[in-house]
Amino acid sequence: MYTVAVLALDDVIAFDLATPIETLGRVRLPDGRGGYRVVVAGPEPVVGAGPVRLQVDAGLDEVVRADLVVVPGRNDPDRPAPDGVAEFLRASVARGTRVASICVGAFTLAEAGLLDGQRATTHWLATDELARRYPAVRVEPDALYVDNGQILTSAGASAGLDMCLHIVKRDYGAAVAADAARLAVAPLQRTGGQGQYILRNRPTYQTATLxxxxxxxxxxxxxxxxxxxxxxxxxxxxxxxxxxxxxxxxxxxxxxxxxxxxxxxxxxxxxxxxxxxxxxxxxxxxxxxxxxxxxxxxxxxxxxxxxxxxxxx
Structure with a gap:
């Protein structure tokens, strides 16, 4: 069984937080055993998630041996991560722990320097900002998720589910992942990237010339x-x-x-x-x-x- 630490920072997006908890926490192996032990961890005992307050299971020091750390997005991705979070993420990677982000959680990984030189994605509304703020990151705006091996990133909302199912397939094979997809009432692999979901509204440019x-x-x-x-x-x-x-x-x-x-x-x-x-x-x-x-x-x-x-x- 793999231990998964889902990082809950204040102002966390509730949907992003729930996706790995529900998707990975409900995985069952052919013999009935659970595939993942999921723990919600963070630097504070209680965090805000939009209009609700959430109690955190464990401190960061209690999940140092996690096999996977998932970083959900925050409603305001411009907010810097709380003290100790970047150090925790860097130490996790140094130990060989896999780290994955959902939606604008990629900004937290980039802030920690973990995406420098790496391919990465985030919600399509934020890909330009991620590329602007962190030019060393090779942003792939069309991807639903990007797997670099130890570090993974996903686009917004349901793309986090796509990434979680991909992780299950990587860990336990296609059959277990297909069962997890059926339980989530979702395809194991969607056609195309997030380009098809980008708003088709006319782009606006502040340009008198053009x-x-x-x-x-x-x-x-x-x-x-x-x-x-x-x-x-x-x-x-x-x-x-x-x-x-x-x-x-x-x-x-x-x-x-x-x-x-x-x-x-x-x-x-x-x-x-x-x-x-x-x-x-x-x-x-x-x-x-x-x-x-x-x-x-x-x-x-x-x-x-x-x-x-x-x-x-």
Missing amino acids: EKALAWIEENAHRPLTLADIADAAGMSTRTLTRHFHAETGQSPIQWLTGVRIRHAQELLELTDHTIDRIAGQVGFPSPSNFRVQFAQTVRVSPSAYRKTFRPR
Whole structure:
């Protein structure tokens, strides 16, 4: 049996805290034995979790021999970890203990220096901030979870469940993990990454330089546009336009155009019964095959799979 210490810091996200407790704590082996002993540990005996207060089982010094430490996110990831937490996490890794974060719990690991040079992910709303604040971290914004061997990170909310099931599979094999997935009423492995869950709302940029161009693309993305068309609408040369796009959005004008078309396609996939081929033409892709390739590269699932997930039945 593995001992799991779930770290409860003040302002912990209750959902993130409960995910490893419920998922790992209910794992059963073929002979009926439990697979994990789960302990809630922290530097304080009582912590806040949104509108509730939670009592902690053990202090950090009582779980130094844990096999796995899980770090849930906190509602305010900007808050520094309490004294002693970073040292506890670093010492755990030095002893060979696995450490895993859920959602913005990745910020706590990064603060402790444990993600430097490592691949990592977090909730899609926070991936840019994680990369900005900790440039030594190789952030993978589309991943549901990242397993570096000893250190794991997961995206937000239900991605923590995906990671926990992955840990069970790693520890006890696919059969035990499949039973745990059935108990959680969840797939053992989801299709695609968190790219499909990112809000398709129009990105906003505080840029007077590109404001006209971005608005024009939004209104004309369904047309067969070229770089020259966009430059003419913006009143710039293609070279100047491309330079401004890279500087202010990190993309080329054509990459931005493709993203707009995909957002429009997501809306049609969610709200209409139009065929995939028809939607491809409606939003401006030159062919259905090109649409499918571009959509899968961006959203990480096919248009059909996306519709099955998000189209109300």
